[in-house]
Amino acid sequence: MLLKRSPDLKYSDVTPRQVYLNRRKFLFGMGLTGGVALAGKNLANLLYPSVRAYASTKLEGVVKGPFSTDEKVTPEGLVTTYNNFYEFGTEKRDPSKNSGKFQTSPWSVSVEGEVNKPRKFTMDEILKLAPLEERIYRHRCVEAWSIVVPWIGFSFSVLANLVEPTPKAKYVAFESYFDPKQMPLWKYAGIQLPYVEGLRLDEAMHPLALLCVGMYGETLPNQDGAPVRMVLPWKYGFKSIKSLVKIKFVKNQPQTTWNITNAHEYGFYSNVNPKVDHPRWSQARERRLPGYFKNTPTLMFNGYADQVASLYNGMDLVKNY
Ligand SMILES: Nc1nc2c(c(=O)[nH]1)N[C@H]1C(S)=C(S)[C@@H](COP(=O)(O)O)O[C@H]1N2
Ligand SMILES: [Mo]
Numbered sequence: 001m002l003l004k005r006s007p008d009l010k011y012s013d014v015t016p017r018q019v020y021l022n023r024r025k026f027l028f029g030m031g032l033t034g035g036v037a038l039a040g041k042n043l044a045n046l047l048y049p050s051v052r053a054y055a056s057t058k059l060e061g062v063v064k065g066p067f068s069t070d071e072k073v074t075p076e077g078l079v080t081t082y083n084n085f086y087e088f089g090t091e092k093r094d095p096s097k098n099s100g101k102f103q104t105s106p107w108s109v110s111v112e113g114e115v116n117k118p119r120k121f122t123m124d125e126i127l128k129l130a131p132l133e134e135r136i137y138r139h140r141c142v143e144a145w146s147i148v149v150p151w152i153g154f155s156f157s158v159l160a161n162l163v164e165p166t167p168k169a170k171y172v173a174f175e176s177y178f179d180p181k182q183m184p185l186w187k188y189a190g191i192q193l194p195y196v197e198g199l200r201l202d203e204a205m206h207p208l209a210l211l212c213v214g215m216y217g218e219t220l221p222n223q224d225g226a227p228v229r230m231v232l233p234w235k236y237g238f239k240s241i242k243s244l245v246k247i248k249f250v251k252n253q254p255q256t257t258w259n260i261t262n263a264h265e266y267g268f269y270s271n272v273n274p275k276v277d278h279p280r281w282s283q284a285r286e287r288r289l290p291g292y293f294k295n296t297p298t299l300m301f302n303g304y305a306d307q308v309a310s311l312y313n314g315m316d317l318v319k320n321y
Contacts, residue, residue, distance in 0.1 A: 056218040062152055065133025067208055067233075067307065073136060074147040076216045078290055083223045084141065085242055086189035087178065094185065095223035102182055102222040104243070109228060111159065113248035114169035121159070123227050127213060129162070130154040134217075135210060137233035139240070140272045140302045144294060145287040151231050152214030157205045165201065165249045172204040173197075173254035174230060175246035191261050197230070197241040198254035198268065200311075208233060208307055212240075234304040236270045267321040271312070272302035276321050 085095035088102075107123040121129075132152050140146045160172075178194035180186055186193050203209065210231040213220060220226040225242025232239045238258050248254075258266035265279050274284045274297065288296040301308050312320075 056214075056221050058218050059132055059152055059214045062132045062134050062214075062217065065135040065154075067304075068134070068136035068150075069138055069148060069303070071136075071138065071148050073150055074289055079147055079149055079215070080221050080223060082147075082289065084237065085223055085225065086191055087176070087183040087186055087193060087195065087243075088223065089185045090189065096221075098185060099222035102226070102243075104222065104227045107227050107245075109244055109247060111163045111247045111249075113173070113250050114166045115249050116164035116166060118163060126159070126211070126228060130158045132213065137210070137231060138302050139231070139233065139237055140286060140298065142236040142238055142266070142270070142278065142283075144278075144281060144283060144285070144298075145289055146296065146298075147289050150216055151210055151212045152217070153210045153212035153228075153231070155207045156209045156211045156230065157207065159211055159247075160205060160249075163249075168251050169249035170201055171250050171253050172199050172201060173246075173248040173250050174199075174241045174244060175248075176241055177243045177245045191257050194245075195241060195257045196254065196260075197239055197256050199232070199239070200253075201249070202311055203232075203308075206308060206311065208304060234271060234301040234308045236272055238266070239270050269312075269317075269320045271308075271317065271321075272298060273300060273317055273321070274298040275300075276318055 081096045082092045083095040084092070085099065088095040088098040105123065108120045109123075109126065110118075110120050112118040131154065133154055134150050134152050136148060136150045138146060139149055174197045176193075176195040178186070183193075199209070210233075212225070212229050212231045213227065215221075215224060220229065225240075225244075228244050229242040230240050230244065239256075253268060256266075256268060258270075259268060272283075277283050283298055285294045286296050286298045287294045299305070
């Protein structure tokens, strides 16, 4: 329905434009390649100046968590300026430019539905539920680019177990914060808001499923989903819902934003799968940012097959895309 109001800003139109813009960035960057090799990380951060300064603070007592990849971490300044957060605009630069004044304190998350102990968690309570772990995960966007991010948080199952899901709980429905006043560009998002996502209960309870409160040693910048979000490293990035306010345990498979928007292209599962192409582009390879070429092979379940493949035993992953 919203798509009709802004046909020029459909998701389908965003990608080709991004590719075009990135080509320009690349051509500019080529001249600096030698310099990058010399100055390494610092120059990379200079090229992608971070605009996270607003609210992030250092997170204390962070321990090393399980499942970290030893691949090269993407420069922080790029991860905080190349975002999908449609509530703050559809261009990659928009969320970093437009989310600076987003109020994320006080904040609470309501956990409800098929649970014995429904309750609200304040952000302070969430931060104390479990030791904060740094987990360096690959992140694969459905648009065929990828990054490697040192997220901070703990398994979602910690929070879930506290509210005691009943036997009727088969799925978990997630909802993002939505305030048209703070997110004036919502009108051009081309998606129905608030942003909603969902997981099967066993997916949500998998230890890899991260309730994320920070990155790069600090609290989450607004553009990356402050103050709390999900990170599901074996699924396309859009499953990793930002700025969570509601978590509901439910009997039936919940609706999800991109499935509502375009069911033909975005399924409920959305597991990273190099063998199932997007209707409009191949998913076999990805562009590992800040690189330009789409020359990194995409791995089944984004490289997390050993951990998660058994969740999908006996399922047709072409049908359940
Ligand atoms: N609320 C909300 N959550 C969202 C999105 C969004 O537009 N709104 N975009 C998704 C997509 S498509 C991706 S790739 C990731 C991007 O996370 P990052 O910007 O922190 O890398 O967030 C996901 N979560
Ligand atoms: Mo994405």
